[in-house]
Amino acid sequence: MDIDFIITWVDMNDPQWHADFTKYSGNKDNIKNGVSEARFRDYGLLKYWFRGVETFAPWVRKIHFVTCGQKPEWLNIDNPKLNLVSHKDYIPVQFLPTFNSVVIEYYLHKIPDLAEHFVYFNDDFYITNHIKTERFFKNGLPCDIAVLQYNPSWSQWYRTLKNSINIINRHFDKKEVMARDYDKWFDKKYGSKAIWNHILKTYGKFIPLRTPHNAQPYLKTTFDEVWHAAGKELTQASANKFRAFSDYTPELFRTWQICKGNFEPYNTYGDTKMFPLMIRSKQAVKAIYNQSYSLICLNDNVHIRNYAQVMGNIKDAFEHILPEKSSFEL
Numbered sequence: 001m002d003i004d005f006i007i008t009w010v011d012m013n014d015p016q017w018h019a020d021f022t023k024y025s026g027n028k029d030n031i032k033n034g035v036s037e038a039r040f041r042d043y044g045l046l047k048y049w050f051r052g053v054e055t056f057a058p059w060v061r062k063i064h065f066v067t068c069g070q071k072p073e074w075l076n077i078d079n080p081k082l083n084l085v086s087h088k089d090y091i092p093v094q095f096l097p098t099f100n101s102v103v104i105e106y107y108l109h110k111i112p113d114l115a116e117h118f119v120y121f122n123d124d125f126y127i128t129n130h131i132k133t134e135r136f137f138k139n140g141l142p143c144d145i146a147v148l149q150y151n152p153s154w155s156q157w158y159r160t161l162k163n164s165i166n167i168i169n170r171h172f173d174k175k176e177v178m179a180r181d182y183d184k185w186f187d188k189k190y191g192s193k194a195i196w197n198h199i200l201k202t203y204g205k206f207i208p209l210r211t212p213h214n215a216q217p218y219l220k221t222t223f224d225e226v227w228h229a230a231g232k233e234l235t236q237a238s239a240n241k242f243r244a245f246s247d248y249t250p251e252l253f254r255t256w257q258i259c260k261g262n263f264e265p266y267n268t269y270g271d272t273k274m275f276p277l278m279i280r281s282k283q284a285v286k287a288i289y290n291q292s293y294s295l296i297c298l299n300d301n302v303h304i305r306n307y308a309q310v311m312g313n314i315k316d317a318f319e320h321i322l323p324e325k326s327s328f329e330l
Helices: 015-025 046-056 101-106 156-171 174-180 188-199 220-237 251-259 277-290 307-321
Strands: 003-008 062-067 082-086 117-121 125-127 141-144 216-219 272-276 295-299
Touching: 003 101, 046 125, 046 307, 101 220, 141 216, 141 251, 156 220, 156 251, 216 220, 216 251, 220 251, 272 277, 277 295, 277 307
Parallel strands: 003 062, 003 117, 062 082, 272 295
Antiparallel strands: 117 216, 125 295
8 A cells, every 4th residue: 555654843943934933923032832842843743753654654655745845955856755835835824824733733644645644743753763664554554553551641631531521522432442342452462552442431422532652544535534523623623723622623634534444453662762852861762772663752851951952863873774865865
C-alpha cells in the first residue's frame, strides 16, 4: 500500500509569523494564558527528521510538509517525494491564520494528493532506527494500542480529551465495541497497560484512551467519517486561534478509528519513547546515540536549563547516527 507521512512545522523567527502572532495573541513575549514559546520554537533539528526518514523509512511514498507558508532555506523543494503544503491549501480561509495545532490537524484529510494510509508526525518526533511499514499498518489497518486510562485532571489537555470522548460516547456503545473486538482490546501485547480495560470492562461509557507520544497512523476515511458525524462541533472549534477548553484533540479521530475496529493491536510503547527534555535530556542523547528506539519524541519546555547546550548535545547525537545529507537538503 502507499503510505504517506505528514509533518507540521513552524518558524517562530519568521517576521510575518511573529507579527501575526503578536496581533492575535496581544502578547509580545510569546507566553500568555498558556501560549508558550516551547509550543512553537524550532530546535534546528528538522534536517535530521528528513535524514531519518530517508535512511530508516525509504519506503514512504510522499512527505507532506505543512507550514503557514514557510520553508527552511536548506529544503530541496524539487524533491519528488516532497509536497510543500501551506495552511491555506487545505484549511478554510475564515480560520486563518491559526496558531492552534489541533485546528491544523482537524483538516489533514483535505491535504491535496494525500494517500489513504498516512502517518502524522509532530516536528518533535524522530525516526532513529530502521522501521518497517508493519510498524504503522498491518492488513491495511493502523497499528495502535487500545487501552483506557483513568487520569482525572483539570488540565486544558484533559478537558479537551473529555470533549472528544463525549462525541465518541454519543456514537459508540462501549460494551458493544469491546465485545465485538474483544481480542483487540485485550491483546496480551498491551501487558499491564491494559489494566483499566479490565477494571472498567462493565462500565457503560468510554473514558479517554491512553495517548502515546507517537507518530500516529490514520486512515483518511476516518477523518471523513468523523467530520460527517461531528462537523458542526469541529467547525465551531476551528475558530479557536489558540488552544482553548472547547477544542477537540486529534484523539477524537484516533479513538473513532479504534472504536470502529479499524486497527491492529500493537504495543507502541515497545519501540517508541518520549523524553521530557527538562528532566531527561541526557537519556535522550544516549537513546539517539545507541538508536535504542525506532521512534523518539523530544518534548520541549520553556523551563529547560542550559537550553543551547542541551540542543547542541542532541544535535551532536543526531549527527553521529545521520551524518550524511538527505536528498531533501540543498
